[in-house]
Amino acid sequence: MRLTLLGTGAARRTPVYGCDCPVCEAARENPALRRQPCCALIEEENGRWLMDAGLTELGARFPQGFLSGILQTHYHADHAQGLLDFRWGIGRLPVYGPPDPEGLDDLYKHPGMLEFAPPPRPFLPFSLKGLRVTPLPLRHSRPTFGYFFESSVLPRRLAYLTDTAGLPDQTLDFLRENPPDALALDCSYPPDEIAPRNHNTLDMALSIIEELAPQEAVLTHIGHELDVWRQKARPLLPANTRWGEEGMILE
Amino acid sequence: MRLTLLGTGAARRTPVYGCDCPVCEAARENPALRRQPCCALIEEENGRWLMDAGLTELGARFPQGFLSGILQTHYHADHAQGLLDFRWGIGRLPVYGPPDPEGLDDLYKHPGMLEFAPPPRPFLPFSLKGLRVTPLPLRHSRPTFGYFFESSVLPRRLAYLTDTAGLPDQTLDFLRENPPDALALDCSYPPDEIAPRNHNTLDMALSIIEELAPQEAVLTHIGHELDVWRQKARPLLPANTRWGEEGMILE
Secondary structure (H helix, E strand, C coil), X not given: CEEEEEECECCCCECCCCCCCHHHHHHHHCHHHCECECEEEEXXXXXXXXXXXXXXXXXHHCCCCCCCEEECCCCCHHHHCCHHHHXXXXXXXXXXXXXXXXXXXXXXXXXXXXXXXXXXXXXXXXEECCEEEEEEECCCCCCCEEEEEECXXXXXXXXXXXXXXXXXXXXXXXXXXXXXXXXXXXXXXXXXXXXXXXXXXXXXXXXXXXXXCCCEEEEECECHXXXXXXXXXXXXXXXXXXXXXXXXXXX | CEXXXXXXXXCCCECCCCCCCHHHHXXXXXXXXXXXXXXXXXXXXXXXXXXXXXXXXXXXXXXXXXXXXXXXXXXXXXXXXXXXXXXXXXXXXXXXXXXXXXXXXXXXXXXXXXXXXXXXXXCCCEEECCEEEEEEECCCCCCCEEEEEECCCCCCEEEEECCCCCCCHHHHHHHHHCCCCEEEEECCECCCCCCCCCCCEHHHHHHHHHHHCCCEEEEECECHHHHHXXXXXXCCCCCCEEECCCCCEEC
C-alpha cells in the first residue's frame, strides 16, 4: 500500500496568480515548491485510485487503464474540477464519494465514462479489489469523507483526512480505536487563524497528530498564507511529522 | 483587431481519452492536430480579451496583466471551467457574459478576482476600451451569446458565433443587416447528424456562411466525429471557408 501526494495545495494553489511574495516567486522559479490542488494516488497490488480530481488535464497525466477508479473526498471545485472534461473519455471509471446530491455542475446528469457508485456509508468498510476502505465523515462546508485504508497484504493502516476543521467526535473515536500507522492531514492555515470553519490550522493539525500518534504524519492542503507564515516563523514539527511536498510517498 | 483561435474542439476534445481511432492517434503524435475546448483571444489596440475560459491552467498561460477581461459565450463547463481556479488570483478581471442565473458551480458566490459585469443586453452594443461589441443570442441549451465586433480603427467587422444550432431569426436578421467581414462559426457535427439541438452540422454551418457571405469564415468547435468523418469524406469547402486550427488568426 502506497500513497503518493500529487497535490498539496489549497484552492488558491502556490504560486498564487498575480502574487509577488517571496513564496510565490520562489515557486515560480522552482517547480518543486509549487502546490497543486490537494490530491493523492493510493496504490496496492491490485489497483490504483486517484484520491480527488482537482488536478486538471487528467487525460494527459494518466495513461488509459492506469487508474482503477477515483475516490472523492467531496465535490468542491478544487477537488473535482478535473472530472469536468475527463468524463468525456471512452471506457468506464468508478467514482466513490460522499452522499452529495449536487456534486459538481452537471457531472451526475452527464457522467460520460464516470460511474458514480452509490455513496458508501460512513464507518462501513468496503473493498477496492482487496484494499479495505472505511469512509470517515469530516467537518467541512460540504458533505466530506476522509478515508481509512487497510492493506490486504500487510497489517498497515493509513488515513487520508482532508478537507476538515478538526474532526467530528465519531471520526475521532474511530481513529482512537483504529490508530493509523500513517496519516495525511489537512493543515491549511497558520496557527493564528481564529476558529476556521473548513480547515485545520497548524495547531489543530498538530493536536490531532499528537492524539493519534501515527508513526508518520504528513501535512497537506497547505494554504499560501501558511507557507508565507512558515518562512518567517520557521516552526519545528514533531519528529513523526513532515510538511507535505508533491511527489512525497507514504508507504 | 485580431482574433486568434486558442481552442477549436468540442467538449470531448481531440484526442478523446481512450480512443484509438486514426484521428486521435494522429493528434497524440502531432500536437498541431489536437483540439482544446473552444475559445479565442480577441485583441485590439487597447486590450486583449479571452473569449471563453474552457482552457485550464489559465494562470500559467497568461502572464498577469495580459488579459483585459473575459467574454463568456455561456457557462457550460467546457467553456468556463478554467475560471474555477483562475478566480483565486490577485487583482481584478472583468467578465462579461449572457444572463445566466446559475453560471458555473459557485463562481458567482465566490468570484475571487473575477468581476462579473451586469449582463450586456442582446443587440445593444457596448464598448471594451473602444472595441465595439454587440451580443447576439444563439440557439443553445443554455443562455448563450455570440459576439459581433467592430474595430475602433478600421471599418472591419468580425462575428464569433458558438455554441449554436442554426441562428435565431433576430440574430440572423442582425447579421444580414450588418454582414461580418470575418466569421468564426460553430461546426460540431458531420452533415448526417439529424437535427442537432445544440450545435451546427457542417451543412448548417455552410448554409449560414453562404447566406452571410463573409470574406473569410473559419469553422470551429469541431467535434471528434466530424474530424473522423472528414478523414474519409474529404469534403471540399467554399473558397472563403477554412477548417479551424489552433493558433489560426482572423485579422
